[in-house]
Amino acid sequence: MHTLAELVIVFVILLDLALAVTGSLSTCIRLVAAQGVVAGLLPLLAGGHFQPRAALFAGAIVTLKGAVFPWLLLRARDKSGAGRDVEPLITYPASVLLCLGAFIASSWLGSRLPLPATGVAWIVPASLATIFAGFLLITTRTKAITQVLGYLVIENGIYIFGLALFVEQPLMVELAILLDVFVAVFVMGIAIFHISREFDHIDTAELSELSDWRRGEYGR
Amino acid sequence: MEIVKPLAQYLAALALAPLLPGVINRVKAFFAGRRGQPVLQLYYDLYKLSRKTPVYSRTATWVFRAGPAASLAALLAALLVLPFAGRSAPFSFDGDFVLLIYLLGLARFATVLAALDTGSAFEGMGASREMQFAVFAEPAFFLGLTALARAGGHASLAGMFGALTPGIWRVAAPVLALLTASFFIVLLAENSRVPADDPNTHLELTMIHEVMVLDHSGPDLACILYGAALKLWLFASLIACVVLPRRTGSWATDSALFLLAVLGTAAAVGVVESVMARLRLLKVPYMLITAFAFSALALIFQMSR
Secondary structure, X not given: OHHHHHHHHHHHHHHHHHXXXXXXXXXXXXXXXXXXXXXXXXXXXXXXXXXXXXXXXXXXXXXXXXXXXXHHHXXXXXXXXXXXXXXXOOOHHHHHHHHHHHHHHHHHHHHHOOOOOOOOOOHHHHHHHXXXXXXXXXXXXXXXHHHHHHHHHHHHHHHHHHXXXXXXXXXXXXXXXXXXXXXXXXXXXXXXXXXXXHHOOOEOOHHHOOHHHHHHHHOO | OOXXXXXXXXXXXXXXXXXXXXXXXXXXXXXXXXXXXXXXXXXXXXXXXXXXXXXXXXXXXXXXXXXXXHHHHHHHHHHHOOOEOOEOOOOOOOOHHHHHHHHHHHHHHHHHHHXXXXXXXXXXXXXXXHHHHHHHHXXXXXXXXXXXXXXXXXXXXXXXXXXXXXXXXXXXXXXXXXXXXXXXXXXXXXXOXXXXXXXXXXXXXXOOXXXXXXXXXXXXXXXXXXXXXXXXXXXXXXXXXHHOOOOOOOHHHXXXXXXXXXXXXXHHHHHHHHHXXXXXXXXXXXHHHHHHHHHHHHHHHHHOO
């Protein structure tokens, strides 16, 4: 049973690496969705005995992260005319090497953190590496939609980290977090759409300047 | 008896290696709906080439003549430390996997020197590309073997593959799966198979390995073709040892299973070549960095168990 959970953990890390090398925005959205689904199924694999409440919760996560979020994000991408590439600020090999370095650092950190024993190997390093991969997506990709993706990846990482602490979490807390993330993605989807209508682009490097000031500068 | 068996295994590897390109070609022909060349085609080619008189350019020196022989000698030596079906090789000592990697590097170095010695800009281009991709492939291979040494607890090739049992697949399946993927990518790149290089292409802009051996003829070309077959055998047998660890105690059953796994690896290469297109030249390092990432992850997993 635990070997299966370990395979899932490895799969989560491979998805992190895939996110670091993928240049296509729609593939990125699907990879994040796949990671959310896999992370959502993890408690069922690690928990051992079957519980209806856990199954219900996993079903909610899989529906939201696997179907609703990708649909919202793909819709936001199409409506905002974000194009097809993620347009990274650093090269893809550099992203992969950063991810690997993050995994080495987090496996060192994970061995030093005073956490209760989990039974599933690599779950703490994997969650920390996933959080780092989310930060990488946020900082080194220029589009606003990849920032939303980065937050989702961070949420996946935090969720896996929570699993490392308690295999079974309080239902209300998790549902509240899930609702928060849902609202966040929803709002960001709308915000990206409106930004793109207002500014003709969703490049975050350009968003640091005020619209009126630019307009005055160039006399448009 | 203790000497005969490793020797017989070594000779079997030498005799069976040219079979693998034939298997790959037959699989590709099957996917294309053709009958394809005979499985033993490379044996015929080697026989034909060995009877021909080599032609040497007037600008080439002894380096060009020595290149193919030196590269073949290095590969023959590399095969001496390679375990057969997880059993001990003719030579085995601690750290012999480093020797294996260096012998592969020496074989490549001899081929590249011979290519540069012709003075053709075209061959120099191929040599440069070969070296560029080796820079990415070698760390992946080295880290993978290191992870395997950690998993088996031995520092010699025979020891680490001998220690591989189905039990290790049960407890460390992710590590071995990552290593298999990494070795397979390295096999494709090192043997100039499709996603990295097309062995059938003769388009100047995209050739890598083929362009380096354009000026060799006769027995020299036979040496190079046979060396390529040996290299393919080397990587395929490493993968076969990882995928199908020693199960039964019997010598014959183990050997038969191992040969099946090696032929299966060759068939897998053929399938990959049939269903995939070549990568763009600029994307090949990405593929090899993926292999490096797999090996590094396997090593980290193994260390933090």
